[in-house]
Amino acid sequence: MLLSSRPLLAALLLAGLASPVHAHFQEILPSDDVLPDGGAVTLDLLFTHPFEGGPAMEMARPAAVGVLAHGTRTDLSAALEETATGEARSWRLSHTLDQPGAAVFYVTPEPYWEPAEGKFIVHHAKVVVDAYASGEGWDEMVGLPVEIRPLTRPTGLWTGNLFTGVVTKAGAPVPHAEVEVEFVNTAGIPAPNDAYITQVLRADASGTFSYAMPFEGWWGFAALIEADDPMVSPEGTEVPVEEGALIWVRTRKAGE
Structure with a gap:
């Protein structure tokens, strides 16, 4: 009986050691991606695992948050309102768009120790x-x-559209950057196994990548790049810093 239990115990131990660390994504999701008549938009800022719907991580007040429109950057930190997702802090802001044109909302959070x-x-x-x-x-x-x-x-993307972007650092393309892709899985789509939760691809030599989005909803693209300078961990040792370049896009089904 003892001998027969050893393979099972070994399998369980190996499964524990092989458990993946699921991708963290900084969300900045607006109430809509297109405002046909302009007006107010509300954005939710959350640090979480999008496909799994959590858990949400504690998000300190962002280091910077703002909007770029018509060539002008506007600081929106005064518009931040603290909210909660489960027991974790998250943030929300509203902003009115009264002129035609794209508004690029952005957030830089405080460093998160993992x-x-x-x-x-x-x-x-x-x-x-x-x-x-x-x-x-x-x-x-x-x-x-x-x-x-x-x-x-x-903006204005259909389900199945191909999204293409270029990963940049200090304005220059990053060759062969790794890009993680996740879906905000409010539809409860089941993953056959953990390999399906975060899609992973690599940019080409010019930093360009493409991905076709199969489901309706919000998609996050995160290019992960190690920062030039390390930081000091809570234990007092120098550790690397993962800088992520993220962009969020929304897709809709045809006919809806």
Whole structure:
């Protein structure tokens, strides 16, 4: 009996050791991606695992949050309202768009210490909201330390569309950058196994990547790049910093 139990015990131990660390994504999700008549948009800021619907991680007040529209950056930190997702802090803001054109909302959170990975995480996230369905200004760059330049307009997308972008660092393309892709799984789509939760691809030599989105909803693209300078962990040792360049896009089914 003891001998027959050993393979099972070994399998369980190996399963525990092989358990993946699921992807963290900084969400900045607006109430809509296109405002046909302009007006107010509400954005929710949450640090979480989108496909699994959580758990949400504690999010300190962002280091920076704002909007780029018509070539002008506006600080929106005064508009932040603290909210809660489960027991974790999250944030919300509202902003009115009264002129036609794309507004690029962005957030840089405070560094998040992830002990399971032995590193800090800083994800610079952005999302485009098109006021009056103008179709203009969607490729303006905020100037974040790492940032995705969209080559596909990131608004008005159908399910199945191909999204293409360029990973940049300090404005220059990042060859062969790794890009993680996740879906905000409010539909409760089951994953056959953990390999399906986070899609992973690599940009080409010019930093360009593409991905076809199979479901309706919000999609996050996170290019993960190690920062040039380390930080000091709570234990007092130097550790790497994962800088993420994130962009969020929404798809809709035809006929809806």
